[in-house]
Amino acid sequence: MSAKQSALLTDLYQLTMLQAYFDEGMAETAVFEFFVRALPPGRNFLVAAGLEQVLAYLQQFRVTEKELAWLRAHGGFREPFLAALGELRFTGDVHALPEGTIFFGNEPVLRITAPIAQAQVVESRLLSLLHFSTLIASKAVRSVLAAPGKLLIDFGMRRAHGAEAGLLAARAAYVAGFSGTATVAAGIEYGIPVFGTMAHSYIEAHADEISAFKGFARSCPQNVVLLIDTYDTERAAEKVVRIAPELAREGIRVRGVRLDSGDLAAHARAVRAILDRGGLGEATIFSSGNLDEWKVRELLASGAPIDGFGIGTALDTSSDAPFLDCAYKLQEYAGVPRRKHSEGKATWPGRKQVYRHFTEDGLFERDSVNLEGALQRGMPLLAPVMRAGRRLPPAESVAESLAIARARAALQLTKLPPALRSLDPAPAPYRVDIAPPLRALAQKLDRMPH
């Protein structure tokens, strides 16, 4: 992640367009906005994330000599353009929703204002970064809502779609309120708390569970959370109780157990009783195994005595909604608003702002999308974050900005109307108005010839 990102991690058409703009002498300022067209089924709101990665990408954008050589060799690109491409840096302005902001469909999440070549060439990667982190933060927050106050750990790296997805999912889940991740590299990269003890293979490699439990406890005495479902969950819990006094004499406390299969609610109740009877009332029960927010909600609703959840595949792949219908669209070129009319994909033109209105109780009431600078009440949500290619303060430290984003998400959750906080679809979606000046501009553009 901190390594140089290739500027050619992009679609070829960005480069063919850039060459055409170069040949045509088109170098005016363009305004592009990133937005999500409509929320996926099953989402009442989204949580913005990934801005930090976008800004880092923009700052280090540069096509290398080696990449230029590849383009030279692979046809269609000519020398004066390639030289210009080698000089290209991002010198534009960026406005964005701060990470951790709750937002809705049709609302601009990020705006780029830059010479058209710069604004265009970053499209593919910018989409990839904002899309994925926002997707996962918006998935993770559902487990946070389903399990308030519980330990929630990202277990998903192994089934995330590749290395970057595993890392960014850990970060996005943390922004949304997860307690941490199992992924060591995410801890190193982002300063997120990292959790983990043992897998079934560890238990199986030993002749019996008791020697595995004791071996682990002595090797890792500060972190004794024992996996008890490899063979027979309740019998393993009895074994934990049996060895606890011996470990206690060595100064080792059994902090908890983990359940990973079967009827988790029933096992948790049986195991809780065994631990309590055995004097391990303070030992916690952590569960994992194909969990998602629905299963977490169900387990807690049934009163299962579970203290924490490891959520993996469903989180890191956002399995019920593995993508957002998002886009990065030209809104203005050379001072003139632009609009795509394509059927079912028309966009609202111009530089826009989201204005949020609150109830008297301080809850989100409705948003209004309007042209920037319009006479409009409400709290504007997009803020400048980069000017002329330079980041604006804050965000000197990655860890600090991550903590702020996490706090922002937590605060905004408290302001969400109750109906939107449910895992179930709200009876009515949150109200997002397209303000009259914006509608008027769109109509005007539609009447122009092309």
Next chain:
Amino acid sequence: MSAKQSALLTDLYQLTMLQAYFDEGMAETAVFEFFVRALPPGRNFLVAAGLEQVLAYLQQFRVTEKELAWLRAHGGFREPFLAALGELRFTGDVHALPEGTIFFGNEPVLRITAPIAQAQVVESRLLSLLHFSTLIASKAVRSVLAAPGKLLIDFGMRRAHGAEAGLLAARAAYVAGFSGTATVAAGIEYGIPVFGTMAHSYIEAHADEISAFKGFARSCPQNVVLLIDTYDTERAAEKVVRIAPELAREGIRVRGVRLDSGDLAAHARAVRAILDRGGLGEATIFSSGNLDEWKVRELLASGAPIDGFGIGTALDTSSDAPFLDCAYKLQEYAGVPRRKHSEGKATWPGRKQVYRHFTEDGLFERDSVNLEGALQRGMPLLAPVMRAGRRLPPAESVAESLAIARARAALQLTKLPPALRSLDPAPAPYRVDIAPPLRALAQKLDRMPH
């Protein structure tokens, strides 16, 4: 991708287990196997991919000094173990299904035989690599079956789950039979053909479509595929016809048009007629816009005159099945077969092989999973690919091995029973037998105490 991959892109529990093994003096040979438990709904078969990435990862596995320093500072790890971790390299054996092999549930796809620390610590990343590439190859092959002989291009990088997913999806789709990708970096990394021309923003940035079309054609005369749905598809097609003679006089041929929205079948028919009437009978029609294998099948079944398809989000996220129920499980330690009993997650123990049986016509008839070395007819599918940490030939060149994998997938598709070639679920799944010796071993292990 070619950069150093962090060995700590793994779950923390791998490291706590490794320290426990170290403290307990457990260093015998372990055998782990990667397999998919059951095919996702809607898949009749899977296509193995990602082996190349796994082997590269194993070869360069090394915990850096910087990473050791992080572990030292972040608690729970002690010096003699950390020194050993710094020395750890992968020196084991690997057996695997070659990339492009068609396989089914419960079949080992890859087997690691190595000292337990090595075999354990690579689990998370190995899973991540094999899982994702196999997931995407298995999704992509469905479009290949739906559109035989058509141009199929991966358009999905922007909504793939991060950078690595975008790159690996392009590669996996190519293995499965796609023609290429829009992602430039995938072309650089893997030598895959790269395609692309223009986006709507290019059209919109111009005062009118005709100047955009001409501008692009003159800038990129070898690659004139014009996007015609920005405002009005049929009117744009008429404009293409109108400017074609002028471009032809300049030696520029309009190779095709792209449709990206609306009723693609209806537009394609109307546009085909316009192009044909206008003397552009050789210009092709390429389509894109939220496509997947179902829509491709429907378009072709309706007789829509479409020559190629760009498939993006649905491909790169495998949107209808965004993960495989896969696992990497301990099968043997210190010469003794092992088995996890966890409810609903029990595994078949021991070192296994897949034996494929063929009909008289050469089609796949059934597979049998048995212990390696068992007396068993059929063609064994797992082959040795790495011995004592060194790769076995072939695969000197990335491009060469990719071409071979692609040819293998294409060949195996011709041997698939017709019912499995459908996008619809086959009336009966392909037959995979668990051979009697394997069942007997599992029963024997179940009777042992733990």
